[in-house]
Amino acid sequence: MIETFAPLLSLAPIIAVAIFLVALRWPAAQAMPLAYLTAVVVALSFWKLSALQVFAASLNGLVITCTLLYIIFGAILLLNMLSESGGLAVIRQGFTNITPDRRVQVIIVAWLFGSFIEGSAGFGTPAAVCVPLLVALGFPAKSAVISGMLIQCTPVSFGAVGTPILLGVGTGLSDQQDVVQYASELGLESWEGLLPMIGLRVAVLHAVAGTMIPLFVVAIMTRFFGKERRFAEGLQIWKFAIFASLSMTIPYVVIAARLGPEFPSLLGSLVGLAIVVPAAKRGFLMPGGSPWDFEAKSAWDESWNGAVGVDLTEAPPTLSLWKAWFPYFVIAILLVATRLPVLQLGPLIKSVALPWDSSLTENLFGTPVTIKPVQPLYLPGSVFLIAALVTVVLHRMSSAAVGRAVKRSGRMLVSASVALLFAVPMVQVFLNSEQGAAGLDSMPTVLAEGVASLVGQAWPAFSALIGGLGAFVAGSNTISNMTFSFFQFGVAERIGADPIWVVALQAVGGAAGNVICVHNVVSACAVVGLVGREGDVIRITGFVFLYYILVAGVLGMCLAWT
Numbered sequence: 205m206i207e208t209f210a211p212l213l214s215l216a217p218i219i220a221v222a223i224f225l226v227a228l229r230w231p232a233a234q235a236m237p238l239a240y241l242t243a244v245v246v247a248l249s250f251w252k253l254s255a256l257q258v259f260a261a262s263l264n265g266l267v268i269t270c271t272l273l274y275i276i277f278g279a280i281l282l283l284n285m286l287s288e289s290g291g292l293a294v295i296r297q298g299f300t301n302i303t304p305d306r307r308v309q310v311i312i313v314a315w316l317f318g319s320f321i322e323g324s325a326g327f328g329t330p331a332a333v334c335v336p337l338l339v340a341l342g343f344p345a346k347s348a349v350i351s352g353m354l355i356q357c358t359p360v361s362f363g364a365v366g367t368p369i370l371l372g373v374g375t376g377l378s379d380q381q382d383v384v385q386y387a388s389e390l391g392l393e394s395w396e397g398l399l400p401m402i403g404l405r406v407a408v409l410h411a412v413a414g415t416m417i418p419l420f421v422v423a424i425m426t427r428f429f430g431k432e433r434r435f436a437e438g439l440q441i442w443k444f445a446i447f448a449s450l451s452m453t454i455p456y457v458v459i460a461a462r463l464g465p466e467f468p469s470l471l472g473s474l475v476g477l478a479i480v481v482p483a484a485k486r487g488f489l490m491p492g493g494s495p496w497d498f499e500a501k502s503a504w505d506e507s508w509n510g511a512v513g514v515d516l517t518e519a520p521p522t523l524s525l526w527k528a529w530f531p532y533f534v535i536a537i538l539l540v541a542t543r544l545p546v547l548q549l550g551p552l553i554k555s556v557a558l559p560w561d562s563s564l565t566e567n568l569f570g571t572p573v574t575i576k577p578v579q580p581l582y583l584p585g586s587v588f589l590i591a592a593l594v595t596v597v598l599h600r601m602s603s604a605a606v607g608r609a610v611k612r613s614g615r616m617l618v619s620a621s622v623a624l625l626f627a628v629p630m631v632q633v634f635l636n637s638e639q640g641a642a643g644l645d646s647m648p649t650v651l652a653e654g655v656a657s658l659v660g661q662a663w664p665a666f667s668a669l670i671g672g673l674g675a676f677v678a679g680s681n682t683i684s685n686m687t688f689s690f691f692q693f694g695v696a697e698r699i700g701a702d703p704i705w706v707v708a709l710q711a712v713g714g715a716a717g718n719v720i721c722v723h724n725v726v727s728a729c730a731v732v733g734l735v736g737r738e739g740d741v742i743r744i745t746g747f748v749f750l751y752y753i754l755v756a757g758v759l760g761m762c763l764a765w766t
Contacts, residue, residue: 207644211654213250214647217243217634218677221722226743231736232623232726240630247633252641260573261636265629267575271583272328272624272727277617278588279332279731282531283340284609285592289599290520292340294528299341303484305495306343307422307441311448312484313338314351315418316476319359319452323469324539326363328679328718329584330356331728333535344498345510345732346740347429352728353719353745354421357752358414358453359469360681360715361406365543366465369403372682373711376689383693386703398704403465404457405708405763410715411453413755419445420748428744429508431499441496443489452476470540507740510733520600527598531591538587553581573636616733623726623738631678631723635687648674648687656695663695664760667706668713668753675717679724684714701764709760716752719745 220242224235244262247253286292299309317337318330331352338348361368377383377395387395422445423438430437456472463471483489498504542549557577559565565575580586596606638646645653652670659666670692674684689707696706718724725738725745734741 210250210644210650213246214651214654216246217630217647218673225722225739226746229739229743232627232722232729232738233735235739236623236626236630236722240626240633243630243633246647247637247640250642251637251644251647253637254571254640256569257571257573257636257640258633260568260571260575261632262629263568264573264575264636265632266625267578268632269621269624269628271578271585272628272723273617273621274580274583274585275329275332275588276585276727276730277613278585278592279336280613280616281609282535282588282592282595283336283731284612285595285599285601285606286528286531287340288605288609289595289601290518290523291528291531291595291599293518294523294525295337296341298525298528302481303487303490303495304497305441305490306498307425307438307496308444308484308490309341310338310343310351310421310425311418311445312477312480313341314355314421315448316452316473316480318352318355319469319473320477320536321539322356322359322363323467323471323473324365324536324543325584325587326360326367326682328356328724328727329539330359331724332584332588332731333532335728336731339510339732342498342501344429344504344508345734346508346737347425347498348732349725349728349734349737349741350428350744351421351425353725353741354424354748355417356718356724357716357748358410358417358456359473360718361410361711362403362456362460362465362467362469363681365467365470365545366403368681368685368711368714369399369406369465372685372714373402373689373707374399375686377693377707380690380693382697383690386693386697400464401704402708402711403468404460405705406465406711407457407460407468409708409712409756409759411457412759413712413716413752414453415446415449416751417748418449420751424744424748426496429498430496431503437496440491440493443491444484447483447489448476448480451479466545507737510729523599530598531595534591534594535587538590539584542582542587550582554579556581571636572639573632616730623735624723627723627726628679634677635683646687648677649691652688652691656691661699662761663699664701664706664709664764665757667692667695667709667760667764668716668756671710671713671715672717672720672749672753675714676720676722679721681711681714681718684717685711688714696764702766705760705764705766709756709764712756713753716749716756719752720749 220239224230318334321330321333335348335352384395423435426437427435452472455475456468460468557579562577634647675681692706692710693703696703725741
């Protein structure tokens, strides 16, 4: 009997999030404890997991939460250091010199610079970098968070130098006999030869769906945060928005075809920046009329502002533009250098791990749950802290200014911790729900199997949705791909569809799921003190998620049967 209703029961934690956080607009600090409790009840009562397994999964979630808080603290600290030193004032003036039009600024910072940070680091880092930078430029905190979240779709599949494809899809398909046989039938020497093929298809799907994302970002910004509250003000810049989009997505596809899954987002965004910034300076494809700007801050709705404002200290005369930007250059250089396999720096710093002996946390308490060792030097939080120290020295900050930045960062961090302390353990209980006494697979697998049995031959239309739901809950395109890639491959073979296209749809959906992922939204809100507005953010970003899934589904039905 339980098997019949298992797919619906597996949805319970997701429904709890949708009701409390999105529909009722509860703050995440109130909604996520209830979502966690829902996951625990389902796991204990219906999946018949042992209390020890639920505890082990929750403990794993707390460890991951600590790593997220470390990243958030580093991002907040760098923001406050730059605020105190006057660096943010210089950066703001530099963007004004490119163009005072906020629509162009958000495309450059969120879409292009954010895609570069995603390509180098991934794992939600773009929001930690770009959202506070937008606030420093004079954007409302809520607008900055929404803009930062909306772009976390197209570049995500190739984030962290291709991790969602190479590690996510690669782990999901690894050592599966059906995959090996399929690769052999295609004349490949190894099943790993499928990964570049999947990566190219992912790039093509993203290029089609992602072309509209910059335009959506500016249209949503003008509709919800403009003086006249009109989409039309954003749509006026459609030529420049499409130009900026294609400046990234065309090289992105070419790089996926020529170099593989490691570099499309990383190099595609750099090419885009090199094209778009000079074009913006010259007013290329810009509409006539006055540059678009927000109303005076005194006229903003109270809900737009973060709990902690970003105060711009006047910059000293000696602080040049390159010095102001240098901490961000440090971030970019360190992230790229430690993620590029050819440099071999990643394995070196990963060797510093807690605990030193990984066997201590394998099969914790005799359960299937394993806590991966934390690699503190490899985390983006450490890169942010290094950049903050560089700021102190290069900008010649006083001890009093440093003290103010540290205290303010600590206060902002505490406000974010409650939601994450329940959100991430809820995810881990959901994911680590296999091997219970009920004999059921894990909740995400049961959910996917339920959808597959329901839609049959129409599965390619729903492949991206499953990937998106996986990322929504897990907070990671990589984990969603690990969980569902082989399942997607198997369903495609059973119904006679092209399994490479179906797995690519999984990866695209998993990337789109990042725009509504709860703990990514909580993290983005935290860095600008917008705690308590997470549901409002998801209510807006959810429409872009549905657009992405719909476009991917239509393409899937056309391409997977070709």
